[in-house]
Amino acid sequence: MRATAPSRLIALGAAVLLAVGACGSTEPTSGAGGQSSAAAAAPAKRTVQTPKGPVEVPGDPKKIVAIDFQIPYILLDLKANLAGAIDLTAAKDGEPFKNLTIIGTDAGELNYDKIAELDPDLILAGDYQEPEYEKLKDRYPTVLIPAAGDQPGWKPQVKAVAEAIGKAGVVDELEKKYQARVSEIKDKHKDKIAAGKWATLGTYDGSGWYLYDKVGGPSTALVDLGIQFDEATTKVADANLSQYSIEQLNQLNSATVLLFDDLGPPVTAPGAGAKLKADPLFTSIAAVKAGKVFDGEYNIIDYGDAQRVLDQVDAVLGKL
Numbered sequence: 001m002r003a004t005a006p007s008r009l010i011a012l013g014a015a016v017l018l019a020v021g022a023c024g025s026t027e028p029t030s031g032a033g034g035q036s037s038a039a040a041a042a043p044a045k046r047t048v049q050t051p052k053g054p055v056e057v058p059g060d061p062k063k064i065v066a067i068d069f070q071i072p073y074i075l076l077d078l079k080a081n082l083a084g085a086i087d088l089t090a091a092k093d094g095e096p097f098k099n100l101t102i103i104g105t106d107a108g109e110l111n112y113d114k115i116a117e118l119d120p121d122l123i124l125a126g127d128y129q130e131p132e133y134e135k136l137k138d139r140y141p142t143v144l145i146p147a148a149g150d151q152p153g154w155k156p157q158v159k160a161v162a163e164a165i166g167k168a169g170v171v172d173e174l175e176k177k178y179q180a181r182v183s184e185i186k187d188k189h190k191d192k193i194a195a196g197k198w199a200t201l202g203t204y205d206g207s208g209w210y211l212y213d214k215v216g217g218p219s220t221a222l223v224d225l226g227i228q229f230d231e232a233t234t235k236v237a238d239a240n241l242s243q244y245s246i247e248q249l250n251q252l253n254s255a256t257v258l259l260f261d262d263l264g265p266p267v268t269a270p271g272a273g274a275k276l277k278a279d280p281l282f283t284s285i286a287a288v289k290a291g292k293v294f295d296g297e298y299n300i301i302d303y304g305d306a307q308r309v310l311d312q313v314d315a316v317l318g319k320l
Contacts (some may be wrong), residue, residue: 002027030282048164051127052141057141061122061165066101067136068126069146070301073098074161075124077168077302083214084118086110087095089225092264093296106266115140126165152238154300174303181310182224189317190226196320199230200223206275209249211242217261218298218309225313230255249281257316258287261298292320307309 008092022236043059064082066072072085076096086104088097104110110132115123116139123142125133136142143164149156155175162171186193200212200219212219213236214229222229231254236242244251252258260277261269273295287293296312299305 001092010122043113046166048143050164051146052133052137052144055141055143057143057164057167058121059083063120064122064124064165065115065118065120065140066124067104067108067132068124068145069108070147070157071126071161072100073305074158074302075165076169077158077304078162078165080167083120090266104289112136120148122165124161124207148239152215152223154302154306158302171303178303178306178310179224181307182221185310185314185317192317192320193226195229196256197228197254198257198259199233199255200259200261201252202263202268203272204263205274206269206272208243208245209276211244211252212241212261212298213238213242215239216241218259218300218313220302221306221309221313225310227289227313239287246276246279249279249285253286255285255287256290256292257320258285258293259298259313259316260293260295262295263299264297294319304315 010242016148041111046059047056062081063083064075064081066075066082067086069086069088072082072088073093075082082100084101084103085110086098087102087106088094090095090106101114102111103114103118110193112135115136120140123136123140125136125142125144127144127146129144133142135245145158145160147155149160159168162168191250200217200222201209203209211232214223214233215238219233220264230252232251233255260273262273277293282288294312294316296309298309298312300309
């Protein structure tokens, strides 16, 4: 799971849907392999446009610190020079963070002394972190990264991060690979895609459940594939992750396919999924009776996640 603060996850649909415009930059055009055609001669400084106005950043940052919960994963996916992050070592995919300088707790509390010791040449923050931004901006080049922009889902944030670090060309290549995989799956399973209505749910502790909206979790990928949503999903307002009681599970009866999401620790409690699935109100859902419930890690933050989710959906379609 891509770790995220539970409070932001609850409020914002896995923390990927803040409604702010994406950043822009003066990134050179992409060359072969997604690398900038001017990568060998990167400018000493670049100017990027941010929600706080233009910010001068290194042309090729060597020591990046990310202070929120999801930007570090995007940086790792882009193979950027990430040097420091908050403590995400407890997550299921936390191994890379053991090799970084930990500059804050898994609750998002920053250690400013650790940041000073690291002396980063670029700091990236979520646009909800204005108090932290104010403390850092005068000492280091600091860029607020919007979580949403001119299109639904996770892509605007990835684009904004890439532009801030001078890797927009890399994202162009990743998008081409993503679209190629989408086209492959659509051609392979077009009849099955047209036949169903899907929903993606999960649980934190087994005593209730959450439902992704039309742009959160895997929903943007499902839309790209042409998959239709069930009635309950269509009623969830965009940029929301709706929570329900167990007694409301019958709202999922219009779904023909259920993706059961596992966000992993520390967001999902051990055994939470099994607890919910054992409840008679869950086993009475039409898709459950039909054997059309598929477990997986469906949240998407970056292109690596997106390819993984596409692979999982391809496998699900193959079983229908």
